[in-house]
Amino acid sequence: MTEPLSAARVGIGGPVGSGKTALLECLIPAFADRGTSLAVITNDLVTREDAERLQRSGLIEPSRVVAVEAGACPHTVIREDPTLNLDAAERLEMLFRPLDLVLLESGGDNLASTFSAELVDYWIFVIDVSGGGDIPRKRGPGVLQADLLVINKADLAPHVGVDLAAMTKEARDVRHGRPVIVTNCRTGEAIDDVVDHIVRNVLFDD
Amino acid sequence: MLKLTGIVGMVSDSGLGEALHDLAHEDRVETIILDRRDMLRKRLRTVTDKGTDCAIALPRTTALDDGAVLLLETDRAIIVRARVETWLVLKPADTAAALELGYHAGNLHWRVAFRGPLLAVAQEGPRKDYLARLDAFLADGRISLAHD
CATH class of the missing domain: 3.30.70 (Alpha-Beta Plaits)
Incomplete structure:
Protein backbone atom coordinates (compact mmCIF):
# COMPACT_ATOMS: atom_id res chain seq x y z
CA MET A 1 0.00 0.00 0.00
CA THR A 2 1.32 3.45 -0.82
CA GLU A 3 2.11 5.48 2.28
CA PRO A 4 -0.09 8.58 2.40
CA LEU A 5 1.75 11.81 1.75
CA SER A 6 2.37 13.75 4.91
CA ALA A 7 1.68 17.41 5.52
CA ALA A 8 4.28 19.92 4.47
CA ARG A 9 6.28 21.31 7.38
CA VAL A 10 7.51 24.89 7.46
CA GLY A 11 9.73 26.32 10.20
CA ILE A 12 9.72 29.92 11.39
CA GLY A 13 12.77 31.02 13.37
CA GLY A 14 14.46 34.24 14.37
CA PRO A 15 15.52 36.45 17.25
CA VAL A 16 13.28 37.23 20.24
CA GLY A 17 10.72 39.90 19.38
CA SER A 18 11.28 39.89 15.62
CA GLY A 19 7.66 38.99 14.92
CA LYS A 20 7.52 35.21 14.49
CA THR A 21 4.20 34.86 16.30
CA ALA A 22 2.87 37.97 14.56
CA LEU A 23 3.79 36.38 11.21
CA LEU A 24 1.91 33.24 12.25
CA GLU A 25 -1.10 35.38 13.11
CA CYS A 26 -1.01 36.69 9.54
CA LEU A 27 -0.35 33.33 7.88
CA ILE A 28 -3.10 31.40 9.67
CA PRO A 29 -6.05 33.37 8.20
CA ALA A 30 -4.31 33.63 4.82
CA PHE A 31 -4.05 29.85 4.58
CA ALA A 32 -7.56 29.43 5.97
CA ASP A 33 -8.81 31.59 3.09
CA ARG A 34 -7.08 29.25 0.65
CA GLY A 35 -8.74 26.22 2.24
CA THR A 36 -5.45 24.85 3.54
CA SER A 37 -5.84 22.46 6.47
CA LEU A 38 -3.35 23.82 8.98
CA ALA A 39 -1.85 23.10 12.39
CA VAL A 40 0.76 24.96 14.42
CA ILE A 41 3.54 23.96 16.80
CA THR A 42 5.09 26.64 18.97
CA ASN A 43 8.35 26.30 20.86
CA ASP A 44 8.96 28.24 24.04
CA LEU A 45 11.71 27.95 26.60
CA VAL A 46 9.68 26.95 29.65
CA THR A 47 6.22 28.36 28.96
CA ARG A 48 3.31 27.82 26.57
CA GLU A 49 2.87 31.55 26.05
CA ASP A 50 3.00 31.69 22.23
CA ALA A 51 0.69 28.67 21.90
CA GLU A 52 -1.80 30.20 24.32
CA ARG A 53 -1.69 33.51 22.44
CA LEU A 54 -2.64 31.68 19.23
CA GLN A 55 -5.23 29.51 20.96
CA ARG A 56 -6.92 32.62 22.35
CA SER A 57 -6.69 34.49 19.06
CA GLY A 58 -9.80 33.00 17.51
CA LEU A 59 -7.84 32.52 14.28
CA ILE A 60 -7.55 28.75 14.57
CA GLU A 61 -9.22 25.89 16.38
CA PRO A 62 -7.27 25.78 19.69
CA SER A 63 -6.65 22.03 19.48
CA ARG A 64 -4.72 22.59 16.26
CA VAL A 65 -2.04 24.45 18.22
CA VAL A 66 0.48 22.43 20.21
CA ALA A 67 3.20 23.79 22.48
CA VAL A 68 6.65 22.29 22.81
CA GLU A 69 8.69 23.44 25.79
CA ALA A 70 12.32 23.33 24.78
CA GLY A 71 13.60 23.62 28.33
CA ALA A 72 16.98 24.77 27.01
CA CYS A 73 18.44 26.69 24.09
CA PRO A 74 15.59 26.90 21.53
CA HIS A 75 17.76 25.81 18.64
CA THR A 76 18.43 22.40 20.20
CA VAL A 77 14.87 21.18 19.58
CA ILE A 78 14.72 22.42 16.00
CA ARG A 79 18.20 21.35 14.94
CA GLU A 80 20.25 19.04 17.16
CA ASP A 81 17.44 16.83 18.42
CA PRO A 82 14.06 17.65 16.90
CA THR A 83 12.33 14.59 18.44
CA LEU A 84 9.80 16.60 20.46
CA ASN A 85 8.75 18.56 17.39
CA LEU A 86 8.67 15.49 15.15
CA ASP A 87 6.40 13.77 17.68
CA ALA A 88 4.14 16.83 17.86
CA ALA A 89 3.90 17.06 14.06
CA GLU A 90 3.04 13.37 13.72
CA ARG A 91 0.43 13.66 16.47
CA LEU A 92 -1.23 16.61 14.72
CA GLU A 93 -1.24 14.74 11.40
CA MET A 94 -2.95 11.78 13.03
CA LEU A 95 -5.57 13.96 14.71
CA PHE A 96 -6.43 16.23 11.81
CA ARG A 97 -5.85 14.16 8.70
CA PRO A 98 -5.77 15.06 5.94
CA LEU A 99 -3.55 17.90 7.08
CA ASP A 100 -1.87 20.04 4.41
CA LEU A 101 0.55 22.14 6.40
CA VAL A 102 2.21 22.31 9.81
CA LEU A 103 3.85 25.61 10.77
CA LEU A 104 6.54 25.25 13.44
CA GLU A 105 7.56 28.37 15.34
CA SER A 106 10.91 28.21 17.05
CA GLY A 107 11.54 29.87 20.36
CA GLY A 108 13.28 33.21 20.00
CA ASP A 109 16.99 32.70 19.58
CA ASN A 110 20.03 34.48 18.22
CA LEU A 111 21.15 34.81 14.62
CA ALA A 112 22.66 31.33 14.58
CA SER A 113 19.53 29.20 14.86
CA THR A 114 18.75 26.96 11.90
CA PHE A 115 16.23 24.17 11.32
CA SER A 116 17.07 20.54 10.69
CA ALA A 117 15.99 19.28 7.26
CA GLU A 118 14.85 16.19 9.14
CA LEU A 119 12.18 18.34 10.80
CA VAL A 120 11.03 20.85 8.18
CA ASP A 121 10.78 20.99 4.40
CA TYR A 122 11.27 24.74 4.22
CA TRP A 123 12.12 27.40 6.75
CA ILE A 124 11.78 31.11 7.19
CA PHE A 125 14.03 33.34 9.28
CA VAL A 126 12.42 36.50 10.64
CA ILE A 127 14.45 39.56 11.59
CA ASP A 128 13.17 43.07 12.11
CA VAL A 129 14.41 46.56 11.45
CA SER A 130 14.39 47.56 15.13
CA GLY A 131 16.93 44.83 15.82
CA GLY A 132 19.42 46.87 13.80
CA GLY A 133 20.09 47.56 10.15
CA ASP A 134 23.39 45.72 10.44
CA ILE A 135 21.85 42.28 11.07
CA PRO A 136 22.28 41.02 7.47
CA ARG A 137 25.93 42.17 7.44
CA LYS A 138 26.62 39.98 10.46
CA ARG A 139 25.97 36.94 8.25
CA GLY A 140 24.39 34.77 10.92
CA PRO A 141 23.59 31.22 9.76
CA GLY A 142 19.87 31.93 10.08
CA VAL A 143 20.13 34.91 7.72
CA LEU A 144 22.32 33.06 5.24
CA GLN A 145 20.78 29.60 5.19
CA ALA A 146 17.03 30.13 5.52
CA ASP A 147 14.98 29.36 2.43
CA LEU A 148 13.26 32.70 2.90
CA LEU A 149 14.39 35.73 4.91
CA VAL A 150 11.67 38.02 6.22
CA ILE A 151 12.55 41.55 7.35
CA ASN A 152 9.63 42.59 9.52
CA LYS A 153 8.41 45.86 11.06
CA ALA A 154 9.16 47.82 7.90
CA ASP A 155 7.12 50.73 9.27
CA LEU A 156 9.53 51.24 12.18
CA ALA A 157 12.60 51.93 10.01
CA PRO A 158 12.40 55.75 10.11
CA HIS A 159 11.81 55.70 13.87
CA VAL A 160 14.87 53.61 14.70
CA GLY A 161 17.26 55.23 12.23
CA VAL A 162 17.48 52.28 9.86
CA ASP A 163 17.91 52.66 6.11
CA LEU A 164 15.52 49.92 5.07
CA ALA A 165 16.56 49.97 1.40
CA ALA A 166 20.21 49.50 2.36
CA MET A 167 19.34 46.77 4.88
CA THR A 168 17.31 44.92 2.25
CA LYS A 169 20.06 45.23 -0.35
CA GLU A 170 22.65 43.87 2.08
CA ALA A 171 20.33 40.99 2.91
CA ARG A 172 19.97 40.12 -0.77
CA ASP A 173 23.74 40.44 -1.28
CA VAL A 174 24.74 38.12 1.58
CA ARG A 175 22.08 35.59 0.51
CA HIS A 176 23.30 35.56 -3.08
CA GLY A 177 19.91 35.96 -4.65
CA ARG A 178 17.89 33.78 -2.29
CA PRO A 179 14.54 35.41 -1.50
CA VAL A 180 14.08 38.28 0.94
CA ILE A 181 10.65 39.75 1.73
CA VAL A 182 10.04 42.95 3.68
CA THR A 183 6.85 42.74 5.74
CA ASN A 184 4.78 44.62 8.24
CA CYS A 185 2.82 42.04 10.16
CA ARG A 186 0.79 44.75 11.88
CA THR A 187 -0.82 45.75 8.58
CA GLY A 188 -0.41 42.49 6.63
CA GLU A 189 1.96 44.10 4.12
CA ALA A 190 3.63 41.51 1.85
CA ILE A 191 2.11 38.55 3.70
CA ASP A 192 0.68 37.34 0.38
CA ASP A 193 4.25 37.09 -0.92
CA VAL A 194 5.24 34.88 2.02
CA VAL A 195 2.20 32.68 1.40
CA ASP A 196 3.07 32.43 -2.30
CA HIS A 197 6.59 31.24 -1.46
CA ILE A 198 5.27 28.52 0.84
CA VAL A 199 2.63 27.45 -1.67
CA ARG A 200 5.09 27.27 -4.53
CA ASN A 201 7.88 25.50 -2.67
CA VAL A 202 6.13 22.93 -0.48
CA LEU A 203 2.38 22.88 -1.14
CA PHE A 204 2.82 22.70 -4.90
CA ASP A 205 -0.64 23.97 -5.79
CA ASP A 206 0.41 27.24 -7.37
CA MET B 1 4.94 20.90 -12.75
CA LEU B 2 5.74 17.22 -12.45
CA LYS B 3 5.02 15.68 -9.05
CA LEU B 4 7.46 12.99 -7.95
CA THR B 5 6.23 11.07 -4.91
CA GLY B 6 8.56 8.15 -4.46
CA ILE B 7 11.85 6.49 -5.29
CA VAL B 8 11.60 3.87 -8.02
CA GLY B 9 15.05 2.48 -7.24
CA MET B 10 18.72 3.27 -7.64
CA VAL B 11 20.65 3.63 -10.88
CA SER B 12 22.81 0.77 -9.65
CA ASP B 13 19.82 -1.62 -9.41
CA SER B 14 20.26 -4.39 -11.93
CA GLY B 15 16.56 -4.32 -12.77
CA LEU B 16 16.70 -0.67 -13.85
CA GLY B 17 20.06 -0.65 -15.59
CA GLU B 18 18.93 -1.70 -19.06
CA ALA B 19 16.01 0.70 -19.24
CA LEU B 20 18.12 3.62 -18.01
CA HIS B 21 20.89 2.72 -20.44
CA ASP B 22 18.48 2.72 -23.39
CA LEU B 23 16.90 6.04 -22.34
CA ALA B 24 20.33 7.60 -21.85
CA HIS B 25 21.23 6.64 -25.42
CA GLU B 26 18.21 8.58 -26.61
CA ASP B 27 19.09 11.51 -24.31
CA ARG B 28 15.92 10.96 -22.32
CA VAL B 29 17.42 10.81 -18.84
CA GLU B 30 17.01 14.03 -16.87
CA THR B 31 19.09 14.82 -13.80
CA ILE B 32 18.29 16.75 -10.66
CA ILE B 33 21.48 17.94 -8.98
CA LEU B 34 21.12 18.66 -5.28
CA ASP B 35 23.38 20.01 -2.58
CA ARG B 36 24.05 17.62 0.26
CA ARG B 37 21.83 19.76 2.50
CA ASP B 38 18.90 19.49 0.09
CA MET B 39 19.26 15.71 -0.12
CA LEU B 40 17.87 15.59 3.43
CA ARG B 41 14.61 17.21 2.40
CA LYS B 42 11.37 15.29 1.86
CA ARG B 43 9.54 17.99 -0.09
CA LEU B 44 11.14 20.46 -2.43
CA ARG B 45 10.59 22.30 -5.68
CA THR B 46 13.41 21.96 -8.16
CA VAL B 47 14.28 21.82 -11.85
CA THR B 48 16.01 19.09 -13.88
CA ASP B 49 18.97 19.79 -16.15
CA LYS B 50 16.51 19.81 -19.05
CA GLY B 51 14.30 22.38 -17.39
CA THR B 52 11.46 20.20 -16.13
CA ASP B 53 9.79 21.83 -13.12
CA CYS B 54 9.59 19.14 -10.42
CA ALA B 55 7.80 18.96 -7.08
CA ILE B 56 9.35 16.23 -4.97
CA ALA B 57 7.11 14.98 -2.14
CA LEU B 58 8.46 11.86 -0.51
CA PRO B 59 7.06 9.88 2.41
CA ARG B 60 8.81 10.89 5.66
CA THR B 61 10.41 7.46 5.91
CA THR B 62 12.12 7.77 2.51
CA ALA B 63 15.52 9.36 1.97
CA LEU B 64 16.99 10.82 -1.19
CA ASP B 65 20.41 9.57 -2.17
CA ASP B 66 22.92 10.01 -4.96
CA GLY B 67 21.61 7.88 -7.84
CA ALA B 68 17.98 7.71 -6.73
CA VAL B 69 15.58 7.19 -9.65
CA LEU B 70 12.44 9.28 -9.14
CA LEU B 71 10.75 8.54 -12.46
CA LEU B 72 11.11 5.75 -14.98
CA GLU B 73 8.76 5.77 -17.95
CA THR B 74 9.08 4.44 -21.46
CA ASP B 75 10.12 7.82 -22.79
CA ARG B 76 11.79 9.49 -19.81
CA ALA B 77 13.67 8.93 -16.56
CA ILE B 78 14.57 11.37 -13.81
CA ILE B 79 17.46 10.69 -11.47
CA VAL B 80 19.02 12.55 -8.54
CA ARG B 81 22.71 13.30 -8.28
CA ALA B 82 24.56 14.89 -5.36
CA ARG B 83 26.50 18.01 -6.24
CA VAL B 84 30.24 17.46 -5.97
CA GLU B 85 31.37 19.14 -2.77
CA THR B 86 34.23 21.56 -2.37
Whole structure:
Protein backbone atom coordinates (compact mmCIF):
# COMPACT_ATOMS: atom_id res chain seq x y z
CA MET A 1 0.00 0.00 0.00
CA THR A 2 1.32 3.45 -0.82
CA GLU A 3 2.11 5.48 2.28
CA PRO A 4 -0.09 8.58 2.40
CA LEU A 5 1.75 11.81 1.75
CA SER A 6 2.37 13.75 4.91
CA ALA A 7 1.68 17.41 5.52
CA ALA A 8 4.28 19.92 4.47
CA ARG A 9 6.28 21.31 7.38
CA VAL A 10 7.51 24.89 7.46
CA GLY A 11 9.73 26.32 10.20
CA ILE A 12 9.72 29.92 11.39
CA GLY A 13 12.77 31.02 13.37
CA GLY A 14 14.46 34.24 14.37
CA PRO A 15 15.52 36.45 17.25
CA VAL A 16 13.28 37.23 20.24
CA GLY A 17 10.72 39.90 19.38
CA SER A 18 11.28 39.89 15.62
CA GLY A 19 7.66 38.99 14.92
CA LYS A 20 7.52 35.21 14.49
CA THR A 21 4.20 34.86 16.30
CA ALA A 22 2.87 37.97 14.56
CA LEU A 23 3.79 36.38 11.21
CA LEU A 24 1.91 33.24 12.25
CA GLU A 25 -1.10 35.38 13.11
CA CYS A 26 -1.01 36.69 9.54
CA LEU A 27 -0.35 33.33 7.88
CA ILE A 28 -3.10 31.40 9.67
CA PRO A 29 -6.05 33.37 8.20
CA ALA A 30 -4.31 33.63 4.82
CA PHE A 31 -4.05 29.85 4.58
CA ALA A 32 -7.56 29.43 5.97
CA ASP A 33 -8.81 31.59 3.09
CA ARG A 34 -7.08 29.25 0.65
CA GLY A 35 -8.74 26.22 2.24
CA THR A 36 -5.45 24.85 3.54
CA SER A 37 -5.84 22.46 6.47
CA LEU A 38 -3.35 23.82 8.98
CA ALA A 39 -1.85 23.10 12.39
CA VAL A 40 0.76 24.96 14.42
CA ILE A 41 3.54 23.96 16.80
CA THR A 42 5.09 26.64 18.97
CA ASN A 43 8.35 26.30 20.86
CA ASP A 44 8.96 28.24 24.04
CA LEU A 45 11.71 27.95 26.60
CA VAL A 46 9.68 26.95 29.65
CA THR A 47 6.22 28.36 28.96
CA ARG A 48 3.31 27.82 26.57
CA GLU A 49 2.87 31.55 26.05
CA ASP A 50 3.00 31.69 22.23
CA ALA A 51 0.69 28.67 21.90
CA GLU A 52 -1.80 30.20 24.32
CA ARG A 53 -1.69 33.51 22.44
CA LEU A 54 -2.64 31.68 19.23
CA GLN A 55 -5.23 29.51 20.96
CA ARG A 56 -6.92 32.62 22.35
CA SER A 57 -6.69 34.49 19.06
CA GLY A 58 -9.80 33.00 17.51
CA LEU A 59 -7.84 32.52 14.28
CA ILE A 60 -7.55 28.75 14.57
CA GLU A 61 -9.22 25.89 16.38
CA PRO A 62 -7.27 25.78 19.69
CA SER A 63 -6.65 22.03 19.48
CA ARG A 64 -4.72 22.59 16.26
CA VAL A 65 -2.04 24.45 18.22
CA VAL A 66 0.48 22.43 20.21
CA ALA A 67 3.20 23.79 22.48
CA VAL A 68 6.65 22.29 22.81
CA GLU A 69 8.69 23.44 25.79
CA ALA A 70 12.32 23.33 24.78
CA GLY A 71 13.60 23.62 28.33
CA ALA A 72 16.98 24.77 27.01
CA CYS A 73 18.44 26.69 24.09
CA PRO A 74 15.59 26.90 21.53
CA HIS A 75 17.76 25.81 18.64
CA THR A 76 18.43 22.40 20.20
CA VAL A 77 14.87 21.18 19.58
CA ILE A 78 14.72 22.42 16.00
CA ARG A 79 18.20 21.35 14.94
CA GLU A 80 20.25 19.04 17.16
CA ASP A 81 17.44 16.83 18.42
CA PRO A 82 14.06 17.65 16.90
CA THR A 83 12.33 14.59 18.44
CA LEU A 84 9.80 16.60 20.46
CA ASN A 85 8.75 18.56 17.39
CA LEU A 86 8.67 15.49 15.15
CA ASP A 87 6.40 13.77 17.68
CA ALA A 88 4.14 16.83 17.86
CA ALA A 89 3.90 17.06 14.06
CA GLU A 90 3.04 13.37 13.72
CA ARG A 91 0.43 13.66 16.47
CA LEU A 92 -1.23 16.61 14.72
CA GLU A 93 -1.24 14.74 11.40
CA MET A 94 -2.95 11.78 13.03
CA LEU A 95 -5.57 13.96 14.71
CA PHE A 96 -6.43 16.23 11.81
CA ARG A 97 -5.85 14.16 8.70
CA PRO A 98 -5.77 15.06 5.94
CA LEU A 99 -3.55 17.90 7.08
CA ASP A 100 -1.87 20.04 4.41
CA LEU A 101 0.55 22.14 6.40
CA VAL A 102 2.21 22.31 9.81
CA LEU A 103 3.85 25.61 10.77
CA LEU A 104 6.54 25.25 13.44
CA GLU A 105 7.56 28.37 15.34
CA SER A 106 10.91 28.21 17.05
CA GLY A 107 11.54 29.87 20.36
CA GLY A 108 13.28 33.21 20.00
CA ASP A 109 16.99 32.70 19.58
CA ASN A 110 20.03 34.48 18.22
CA LEU A 111 21.15 34.81 14.62
CA ALA A 112 22.66 31.33 14.58
CA SER A 113 19.53 29.20 14.86
CA THR A 114 18.75 26.96 11.90
CA PHE A 115 16.23 24.17 11.32
CA SER A 116 17.07 20.54 10.69
CA ALA A 117 15.99 19.28 7.26
CA GLU A 118 14.85 16.19 9.14
CA LEU A 119 12.18 18.34 10.80
CA VAL A 120 11.03 20.85 8.18
CA ASP A 121 10.78 20.99 4.40
CA TYR A 122 11.27 24.74 4.22
CA TRP A 123 12.12 27.40 6.75
CA ILE A 124 11.78 31.11 7.19
CA PHE A 125 14.03 33.34 9.28
CA VAL A 126 12.42 36.50 10.64
CA ILE A 127 14.45 39.56 11.59
CA ASP A 128 13.17 43.07 12.11
CA VAL A 129 14.41 46.56 11.45
CA SER A 130 14.39 47.56 15.13
CA GLY A 131 16.93 44.83 15.82
CA GLY A 132 19.42 46.87 13.80
CA GLY A 133 20.09 47.56 10.15
CA ASP A 134 23.39 45.72 10.44
CA ILE A 135 21.85 42.28 11.07
CA PRO A 136 22.28 41.02 7.47
CA ARG A 137 25.93 42.17 7.44
CA LYS A 138 26.62 39.98 10.46
CA ARG A 139 25.97 36.94 8.25
CA GLY A 140 24.39 34.77 10.92
CA PRO A 141 23.59 31.22 9.76
CA GLY A 142 19.87 31.93 10.08
CA VAL A 143 20.13 34.91 7.72
CA LEU A 144 22.32 33.06 5.24
CA GLN A 145 20.78 29.60 5.19
CA ALA A 146 17.03 30.13 5.52
CA ASP A 147 14.98 29.36 2.43
CA LEU A 148 13.26 32.70 2.90
CA LEU A 149 14.39 35.73 4.91
CA VAL A 150 11.67 38.02 6.22
CA ILE A 151 12.55 41.55 7.35
CA ASN A 152 9.63 42.59 9.52
CA LYS A 153 8.41 45.86 11.06
CA ALA A 154 9.16 47.82 7.90
CA ASP A 155 7.12 50.73 9.27
CA LEU A 156 9.53 51.24 12.18
CA ALA A 157 12.60 51.93 10.01
CA PRO A 158 12.40 55.75 10.11
CA HIS A 159 11.81 55.70 13.87
CA VAL A 160 14.87 53.61 14.70
CA GLY A 161 17.26 55.23 12.23
CA VAL A 162 17.48 52.28 9.86
CA ASP A 163 17.91 52.66 6.11
CA LEU A 164 15.52 49.92 5.07
CA ALA A 165 16.56 49.97 1.40
CA ALA A 166 20.21 49.50 2.36
CA MET A 167 19.34 46.77 4.88
CA THR A 168 17.31 44.92 2.25
CA LYS A 169 20.06 45.23 -0.35
CA GLU A 170 22.65 43.87 2.08
CA ALA A 171 20.33 40.99 2.91
CA ARG A 172 19.97 40.12 -0.77
CA ASP A 173 23.74 40.44 -1.28
CA VAL A 174 24.74 38.12 1.58
CA ARG A 175 22.08 35.59 0.51
CA HIS A 176 23.30 35.56 -3.08
CA GLY A 177 19.91 35.96 -4.65
CA ARG A 178 17.89 33.78 -2.29
CA PRO A 179 14.54 35.41 -1.50
CA VAL A 180 14.08 38.28 0.94
CA ILE A 181 10.65 39.75 1.73
CA VAL A 182 10.04 42.95 3.68
CA THR A 183 6.85 42.74 5.74
CA ASN A 184 4.78 44.62 8.24
CA CYS A 185 2.82 42.04 10.16
CA ARG A 186 0.79 44.75 11.88
CA THR A 187 -0.82 45.75 8.58
CA GLY A 188 -0.41 42.49 6.63
CA GLU A 189 1.96 44.10 4.12
CA ALA A 190 3.63 41.51 1.85
CA ILE A 191 2.11 38.55 3.70
CA ASP A 192 0.68 37.34 0.38
CA ASP A 193 4.25 37.09 -0.92
CA VAL A 194 5.24 34.88 2.02
CA VAL A 195 2.20 32.68 1.40
CA ASP A 196 3.07 32.43 -2.30
CA HIS A 197 6.59 31.24 -1.46
CA ILE A 198 5.27 28.52 0.84
CA VAL A 199 2.63 27.45 -1.67
CA ARG A 200 5.09 27.27 -4.53
CA ASN A 201 7.88 25.50 -2.67
CA VAL A 202 6.13 22.93 -0.48
CA LEU A 203 2.38 22.88 -1.14
CA PHE A 204 2.82 22.70 -4.90
CA ASP A 205 -0.64 23.97 -5.79
CA ASP A 206 0.41 27.24 -7.37
CA MET B 1 4.94 20.90 -12.75
CA LEU B 2 5.74 17.22 -12.45
CA LYS B 3 5.02 15.68 -9.05
CA LEU B 4 7.46 12.99 -7.95
CA THR B 5 6.23 11.07 -4.91
CA GLY B 6 8.56 8.15 -4.46
CA ILE B 7 11.85 6.49 -5.29
CA VAL B 8 11.60 3.87 -8.02
CA GLY B 9 15.05 2.48 -7.24
CA MET B 10 18.72 3.27 -7.64
CA VAL B 11 20.65 3.63 -10.88
CA SER B 12 22.81 0.77 -9.65
CA ASP B 13 19.82 -1.62 -9.41
CA SER B 14 20.26 -4.39 -11.93
CA GLY B 15 16.56 -4.32 -12.77
CA LEU B 16 16.70 -0.67 -13.85
CA GLY B 17 20.06 -0.65 -15.59
CA GLU B 18 18.93 -1.70 -19.06
CA ALA B 19 16.01 0.70 -19.24
CA LEU B 20 18.12 3.62 -18.01
CA HIS B 21 20.89 2.72 -20.44
CA ASP B 22 18.48 2.72 -23.39
CA LEU B 23 16.90 6.04 -22.34
CA ALA B 24 20.33 7.60 -21.85
CA HIS B 25 21.23 6.64 -25.42
CA GLU B 26 18.21 8.58 -26.61
CA ASP B 27 19.09 11.51 -24.31
CA ARG B 28 15.92 10.96 -22.32
CA VAL B 29 17.42 10.81 -18.84
CA GLU B 30 17.01 14.03 -16.87
CA THR B 31 19.09 14.82 -13.80
CA ILE B 32 18.29 16.75 -10.66
CA ILE B 33 21.48 17.94 -8.98
CA LEU B 34 21.12 18.66 -5.28
CA ASP B 35 23.38 20.01 -2.58
CA ARG B 36 24.05 17.62 0.26
CA ARG B 37 21.83 19.76 2.50
CA ASP B 38 18.90 19.49 0.09
CA MET B 39 19.26 15.71 -0.12
CA LEU B 40 17.87 15.59 3.43
CA ARG B 41 14.61 17.21 2.40
CA LYS B 42 11.37 15.29 1.86
CA ARG B 43 9.54 17.99 -0.09
CA LEU B 44 11.14 20.46 -2.43
CA ARG B 45 10.59 22.30 -5.68
CA THR B 46 13.41 21.96 -8.16
CA VAL B 47 14.28 21.82 -11.85
CA THR B 48 16.01 19.09 -13.88
CA ASP B 49 18.97 19.79 -16.15
CA LYS B 50 16.51 19.81 -19.05
CA GLY B 51 14.30 22.38 -17.39
CA THR B 52 11.46 20.20 -16.13
CA ASP B 53 9.79 21.83 -13.12
CA CYS B 54 9.59 19.14 -10.42
CA ALA B 55 7.80 18.96 -7.08
CA ILE B 56 9.35 16.23 -4.97
CA ALA B 57 7.11 14.98 -2.14
CA LEU B 58 8.46 11.86 -0.51
CA PRO B 59 7.06 9.88 2.41
CA ARG B 60 8.81 10.89 5.66
CA THR B 61 10.41 7.46 5.91
CA THR B 62 12.12 7.77 2.51
CA ALA B 63 15.52 9.36 1.97
CA LEU B 64 16.99 10.82 -1.19
CA ASP B 65 20.41 9.57 -2.17
CA ASP B 66 22.92 10.01 -4.96
CA GLY B 67 21.61 7.88 -7.84
CA ALA B 68 17.98 7.71 -6.73
CA VAL B 69 15.58 7.19 -9.65
CA LEU B 70 12.44 9.28 -9.14
CA LEU B 71 10.75 8.54 -12.46
CA LEU B 72 11.11 5.75 -14.98
CA GLU B 73 8.76 5.77 -17.95
CA THR B 74 9.08 4.44 -21.46
CA ASP B 75 10.12 7.82 -22.79
CA ARG B 76 11.79 9.49 -19.81
CA ALA B 77 13.67 8.93 -16.56
CA ILE B 78 14.57 11.37 -13.81
CA ILE B 79 17.46 10.69 -11.47
CA VAL B 80 19.02 12.55 -8.54
CA ARG B 81 22.71 13.30 -8.28
CA ALA B 82 24.56 14.89 -5.36
CA ARG B 83 26.50 18.01 -6.24
CA VAL B 84 30.24 17.46 -5.97
CA GLU B 85 31.37 19.14 -2.77
CA THR B 86 34.23 21.56 -2.37
CA TRP B 87 36.32 21.33 0.76
CA LEU B 88 38.55 23.89 2.41
CA VAL B 89 41.50 21.92 3.75
CA LEU B 90 43.35 23.37 6.73
CA LYS B 91 46.67 22.41 8.23
CA PRO B 92 47.21 23.33 11.88
CA ALA B 93 50.77 24.31 12.81
CA ASP B 94 50.77 22.23 16.01
CA THR B 95 48.54 20.41 18.48
CA ALA B 96 47.47 23.58 20.26
CA ALA B 97 46.40 25.15 16.97
CA ALA B 98 44.54 21.97 16.02
CA LEU B 99 42.58 22.05 19.28
CA GLU B 100 41.73 25.70 18.82
CA LEU B 101 40.72 25.20 15.19
CA GLY B 102 38.46 22.27 16.10
CA TYR B 103 36.78 24.34 18.79
CA HIS B 104 36.34 27.27 16.37
CA ALA B 105 34.86 25.08 13.61
CA GLY B 106 32.43 23.55 16.10
CA ASN B 107 31.30 26.95 17.31
CA LEU B 108 30.59 27.95 13.72
CA HIS B 109 28.60 24.75 13.08
CA TRP B 110 30.84 23.88 10.16
CA ARG B 111 30.64 20.39 8.74
CA VAL B 112 34.10 18.89 8.83
CA ALA B 113 36.02 15.76 7.89
CA PHE B 114 39.21 14.58 9.55
CA ARG B 115 42.00 13.82 7.14
CA GLY B 116 44.88 12.69 9.31
CA PRO B 117 46.73 15.84 10.38
CA LEU B 118 44.39 18.02 8.26
CA LEU B 119 40.90 19.35 8.92
CA ALA B 120 38.63 19.61 5.88
CA VAL B 121 35.66 22.01 6.05
CA ALA B 122 32.75 21.53 3.65
CA GLN B 123 32.17 24.78 1.74
CA GLU B 124 28.44 25.34 1.88
CA GLY B 125 28.76 29.00 0.90
CA PRO B 126 31.28 31.35 -0.70
CA ARG B 127 34.91 30.48 0.09
CA LYS B 128 35.65 34.07 1.13
CA ASP B 129 33.09 33.82 3.94
CA TYR B 130 34.95 30.84 5.39
CA LEU B 131 38.34 32.50 4.98
CA ALA B 132 37.02 35.62 6.71
CA ARG B 133 36.23 33.55 9.80
CA LEU B 134 39.75 32.13 9.70
CA ASP B 135 41.54 35.47 9.28
CA ALA B 136 43.21 35.49 12.69
CA PHE B 137 44.31 31.85 12.41
CA LEU B 138 45.86 32.41 8.98
CA ALA B 139 47.43 35.73 9.89
CA ASP B 140 49.51 34.44 12.80
CA GLY B 141 50.34 31.12 11.18
CA ARG B 142 48.36 28.89 13.51
CA ILE B 143 46.90 27.29 10.36
CA SER B 144 47.72 27.26 6.67
CA LEU B 145 45.73 26.25 3.62
CA ALA B 146 46.45 22.80 2.22
CA HIS B 147 45.46 21.25 -1.10
CA ASP B 148 42.34 19.09 -1.30
